[in-house]
Amino acid sequence: MSAPEPNALALERPAAVPAAPPVALAGQRWHGARNLTIGAVVLAALAAPLLVQNFVVFQLTLVMVYGLAILGLNLLTGFNGQFSLGHSAFYGIGAYTAAILMNQDVGYFWTLPCAGAVCFVVGFLFGFPALRLQGIYLALATFALATAMPQILKFQPLEPLTGGVQGIALLKPDPPPGVPLNPDQWLYYFTLAVLLLMLAGAASLVRSRTGRAIMAIRDDPIAAAAMGINTALYKTLTFGVSALYTGIAGALGAIVIQFVGPDSFPFLLSVSFLVGLVVGGVGSIPGSLVGGVFVLFIPNLAERVSTGLSGAIYGVILLVVIFVMPAGAAGFARLIAARLPFARKSVAIAATGRE
């Protein structure tokens, strides 16, 4: 008995990009269409909280939080090819960092860089053992991290800091004086600003020299090493940056939900991130946000259809999504775009996002 390779969870390699040069005019139109879409989405996001009820504003804020967490996982899995079932732990570390600091009267916006820094260090350090492990074995190691986190948070000697099983309750931050918004709306805009900043950061990271090195390691680690890329350094750094993104999402989540407890960050949260990643599109930055929408709204929708069978309905929806869009929403969008007449020739280049 033998299996060809222990690469159970290794990612598929992306299709080669055709070498044909883009037709200049079509290319410009394509970029025009893309920028227009981005602009429209940002405008809609800016207007949304003024038009809907407070509870929906709260939900939309959480969508952005989850989207940011999934973006963190995407940087690691989609762009670097490392698999993780442990991102609920980084999310939890970020949330607890924010909560503990806010308890010490640190301003809520200062907790975000702190949470990011703590998670970066933890992620970077975790990246070292991860260097030895691949595919399913890495999945198991990160799974260990995810199951350990709630128990470490309940750990008795740490109780003065973490609040033990009770967790920590937080106060909802008020909008700065003179801003005519209610606290929910203010948190929404705050989260949106952080999200846009982080999205821009991720997009420029992916396009940079460093980003190309990260993706080269995903596509072929041996060839990347032969090209002179320090694979160990870039892999551990990517782990750190990925944890930083998810950690900041966790800190935002703690501020928005106003509570952290050891059981708020179970292993199932990691599974949710993974589902969001795949549904949105592995290796797609905007796809991460689609993933956030799916993760927040679809379980609620299934619950509304039937309380008893909500899990089954969620599963069926998930299966349908995988059948219709095997490469996630981003892959689906690429497929649609390729059919549009004006973009046909340039899509092959533009759709990959890495010219």
Next chain:
Amino acid sequence: MEQLLQQVLAGLATGAIYATMALAVVMIYQAIDHLNFAQGEMAMFSTFLAWQMMQWGVPYWGAFAAAVALSFVGGVAIERVLFRPIHNAPILSQLVAFIALFSIFNSSAGEIWDFTIKTFPTPFGTKPFLGSSLISTHQAGMIGVTLAMLGLLYLFFRGSRLGLAMRAAAANPQSARLVGIRVGWMIALGWGMSAAIGAVAGMLIAPVVFLEPNMMLGVLLYGFAGAVLGGLSSPGGAVLGGFAVGVIENLAGTFIPYVGREMKLTLALVVIVAVLMVRPAGLFGRVVVSRV
């Protein structure tokens, strides 16, 4: 010393559960080259089918055989209907399909048979085994059945044409197809066999952990851990790995301060990860050399 021995015995008894599950995990890994995250829930569902038949008055062994047969057919059907169409999809998408399947089985079982725990009969009795209070005749029987299944599988894969064909299909699909093996059906057969082994595992485990829709969640995780520790390419290693996980977990819970019931799983996993650092393909796994 007395306590150590007792704890090792108790660890072996729980380890038998994990070993059975680890064996089923390795089976499907051999056939489809990745782990089936829904396997525990499939086993749980099979066990419920057997329980339902017993409620209708079918005798134990009749229900046992029928559940194994139904699971085999069900496993083949799931592969044909759900996974065959997406076998070219990215691995992560297939993984999410497993998660979907998990959710469907768990939720439907809860809806059909509700979440109250049910007792499941054992054919071996529950008296102490050889005078030890830690290991019962059921647990001894379970270890026996696991070892017997391991032996049968060994004979099947080493000794039969079909077993050889399945190994060929897993090791090198293209070449296997060229010599006339129907690779697609071999994969479906692998699904069927692993579902059947899962059913046996579920029916052996149910008397110990009691029957309810969430009974397999923890067991499957330990089973995975055991399989990975032993090496995913080695059924014997997986069984040993399952026993080892049971023993490590029990010893850590007893002898290391602060490690309570909750912390046991984490500690077992940390030990496994430490082992994997030294032997990345598991204790008994074959190290695969890939051509660049």
